[in-house]
Amino acid sequence: xxxxxxxxxxxxxxxxxxxxxxxxxxxxxxxxxxxxxxxxxxxxxxxxxxxxxxxxxxxxxxxxxxxxxxxxxxxxxxxxxxxxxxxxxxxxxxxxxxxxxxxxxxxxxxxxxxxxxxxxxx
Amino acid sequence: xxxxxxxxxxxxxxxxxxxxxxxxxxxxxxxxxxxxxxxxxxxxxxxxxxxxxxxxxxxxxxxxxxxxxxxxxxxxxxxxxxxxxxxxxxxxxxxxxxxxxxxxxx
Numbered sequence: 001x002x003x004x005x006x007x008x009x010x011x012x013x014x015x016x017x018x019x020x021x022x023x024x025x026x027x028x029x030x031x032x033x034x035x036x037x038x039x040x041x042x043x044x045x046x047x048x049x050x051x052x053x054x055x056x057x058x059x060x061x062x063x064x065x066x067x068x069x070x071x072x073x074x075x076x077x078x079x080x081x082x083x084x085x086x087x088x089x090x091x092x093x094x095x096x097x098x099x100x101x102x103x104x105x106x107x108x109x110x111x112x113x114x115x116x117x118x119x120x121x122x
Numbered sequence: 123x124x125x126x127x128x129x130x131x132x133x134x135x136x137x138x139x140x141x142x143x144x145x146x147x148x149x150x151x152x153x154x155x156x157x158x159x160x161x162x163x164x165x166x167x168x169x170x171x172x173x174x175x176x177x178x179x180x181x182x183x184x185x186x187x188x189x190x191x192x193x194x195x196x197x198x199x200x201x202x203x204x205x206x207x208x209x210x211x212x213x214x215x216x217x218x219x220x221x222x223x224x225x226x227x228x
Contacts, residue, residue: 046165046208046216061215064123080192097164106212108155108170115164 002026004098004113012092012120018085024085025027029074029085030054034101036109037072037083041094051080053104088120123220126220133226140196141198142223144209147190152211154192156185159222169194201227212225 008020022035029035034053040046050062052072064069071084085092096116099109126146134140144154154172157165167176169185172192182197192211196203204227209220 037218045221046210046219048219063216106153106171108166108167108210109157109217110167110170110176112166113162 002100002111004100004111005118006096006098006113008116008118010117010119012088012118013059013122014089014120015087017093018083018088018096018120020083020096020098020116021080022082023078023080024100024111025079027100029079030076032103034104034107035072035074035081036099037081038097038099038109038112039094040041040097040115044094047094049083051101055104056095090120092118093120094118123204124211124216124218126209126211126218128207128220128223129207129226130221131226133228134196134199136201137198139226140199140227141188142194142196142201142207142209142225143225144194144220145190146192146211146218149190149192149211150186150188152213154185154187154209154211156183156192156194157208157210158203158205159208194223199225199227205225 003025005023012018036051036053037049073082098113100111101107156169158168159165172187173185184195207223208222
């Protein structure tokens with residue numbers, strides 16, 4: 001059974017960097033799945049932020065609206081992925097999820113992390 | 123950008139059939155999937171590739187997708203099915219979610 005365990009601070013100051021980690025068990029980050037970050041807020045609902053996946057080398061796709069601020073990195077030694085979102089504003093306040101998709105093209109998100117509420121406030 | 127539209131709420135009596143729609147331009151040409159989310163919990167996949175149920179999802183959950191509309195149908199709705207349901211599809215390597223539909227079982 002795949003499990004995704006998220007960790008990271010729940011409070012970030014405006015203009016700083018939001019950083020979260022997702023530890024994977026029951027699967028390898030280098031296998032055929034794609035590893036995603038998704039966030040949810042009352043005002044904007046569920047928003048896909050981006051993904052990373054391995055196909056002989058690492059690839060990344062990012063949502064257009066955060067592309068200039070986001071980095072998703074795999075850590076194969078720890079079998080985890082990270083999310084870094086810089087220059088945050090209060091509008092980045094949301095519950096952040098990591099999620100697995102079994103494939104690239106049209107795969108659904110079949111396993112989700114427990115979610116991390118991140119509040120952007122001074 | 124691609125958009126998926128869902129009704130904000132649907133009500134159903136216990137034991138009856140609930141239908142939740144998701145509309146998008148030529149959505150039938152894409153694969154739609156559905157997630158169930160209960161308060162304080164992460165979303166759970168209930169339908170993928172339009173009609174398929176993951177292991178462990180009851181048979182009363184079914185899906186269809188044609189033209190511009192995907193539909194999630196819950197037959198013999200139970201109180202435990204009360205939740206928010208989200209549709210999702212992929213467009214140009216970007217995952218898109220609908221706004222969610224609150225299903226009330228009363």
